[in-house]
Amino acid sequence: MGSVPETASPLRRGRLLRIAAALSVLLALIGYVVVQYVTGGGAPRCTVRTAAGEGSTYELSAEQAANAATISAVGTTRGMPERAVTIALATALQESGLHNIKHGDRDSLGLFQQRPSKGWGTAGQILDPVYASGKFYEHLAEVPGYSRLPLTVAAQRVQRSGFPQAYAKHEPDATLLAAALTGRATRALTCDPGKGDKAGDPSKVRAELVRAFGPEVLPKAGAPGRTGAPPPREVSVPVRSAIGTDGGGAAQRGWELAHWAVARADGLRIDEVSYAGRVWSAKESGKGWRAAGATSAETGARGSGGNSDTDSHKASGADSRTGEVRIHLAR
Incomplete structure (x- = not known):
């Protein structure tokens, strides 16, 4: 009868260690997936x-x-x-x-x-x-x-x-x-941001708006606007004119700003965006852009797209005007 060479034992031990390491990684991955499924977590997604x-x-x-x-x-x-x-x-x-x-x-x-x-x-x-x-x-x-x-x-x-x-x-x-x-398609972008525990910073939102759109995106200090200062957790962005060379008008400008805010919601801790009678909320992101003031039942019956583009101008509640995009930050 032959004997097992002494060199086989270290090789076997090395193989077993590699298998054990691979199993540990696999089990950790399975555990993570299970936790995300149970808690409703997962990577933030946009559609x-x-x-x-x-x-x-x-x-x-x-x-x-x-x-x-x-x-x-x-x-x-x-x-x-x-x-x-x-x-x-x-x-x-x-x-x-x-x-x-x-x-x-x-x-x-x-x-x-x-x-x-x-x-x-x-x-x-x-x-x-x-x-x-x-x-x-x-x-x-x-x-x-x-x-x-x-x-x-x-x-x-x-x-x-x-x-x-x-x-x-x-x-x-x-x-x-x-x-x-670019805002040509209205109510076309929605995101499901992560459930972070940090509060949003209005100054950071303003800085990012200026970096992306230039200093003219925000009103100058002391410029006339909505009566009273905005709440401390809100950034109001005026919709003044068309952008680009496609001549889309002020409404397109507004939807570009609104969609930008939703796309940046996860990193900037944006909780809600409202424009032209429509509201996107991080807490109800699955409903898309619902009519301002609409109940959950009404939103569900209508669907995230609404009945028509005129819905955004007929909806009641805050921001029935198209003059500004309002960005509310997480507390």
């Missing part, structure tokens, strides 16, 4: 759909939604049309999955995988979504007739990618996102 609430939908994480909202806001603030925003979003979806990543091919970084060595800016600048978005639009604006070109061609003129056709698969999702985030 964008067509204005009518029917047809295509697209789901993305809170981080992705926040980055997409920044890309859109920077574009429209520069006077770029919705088509430019669609091109930018499709590019970022392909290059980074709308994640502000700190790695990539060679020295590529950020949402658009821009390279410091190719003159896109410093690493710190490129990792700033506002700066990176601005640089993308700066180069896109230099492409003759970009709005009439196929999306893959326009994106490739900016990016010089080794896989230019890859942008095409993101065009449907980018189109949905752009329609919502």
Whole structure:
């Protein structure tokens, strides 16, 4: 009879240790999933759909939604049309999955995988979504007739990618996102933010609004507006004029600001957003944009999309006007 070589025991022990480690990781993962299921937790998610609430939908994480909202806001603030925003979003979806990543091919970084060595800016600048978005639009604006070109061609003129056709698969999702985030599609974006325990900071919300939309987004100190100062946990954003070059009017401006606030709700601890007689609430995010003052039963019967676009102007309650977007922060 042969004997087991002495070298087999350490090998067996190593194999058993690897198996045990793998099982520990698996059990920890199962435990996490069970806890999230039982407690109703999970990663914050956002959903964008067509204005009518029917047809295509697209789901993305809170981080992705926040980055997409920044890309859109920077574009429209520069006077770029919705088509430019669609091109930018499709590019970022392909290059980074709308994640502000700190790695990539060679020295590529950020949402658009821009390279410091190719003159896109410093690493710190490129990792700033506002700066990176601005640089993308700066180069896109230099492409003759970009709005009439196929999306893959326009994106490739900016990016010089080794896989230019890859942008095409993101065009449907980018189109949905752009329609919502530029405000053309009303009540089209809703998010289910995480249940954090931190209070929202109005000064941070104002700072982020200015970074994305520029200083004109907020009224100057002492400018006339709503009677009385807003409550300490509220930020009121006036809706004064159209943005971009598509001529959408003040209502489109309002829905862009409202959708931006919802997309940033998780990170900025925004609890409620109201505009044009419609309210989005973090606590009732599954109901989407309900009519202001509507009961839960009425909202459920109507659905998140409402009966028609005129609902937002007929609804009673706060913000039946289209003159401002009101952002309420978590306490």
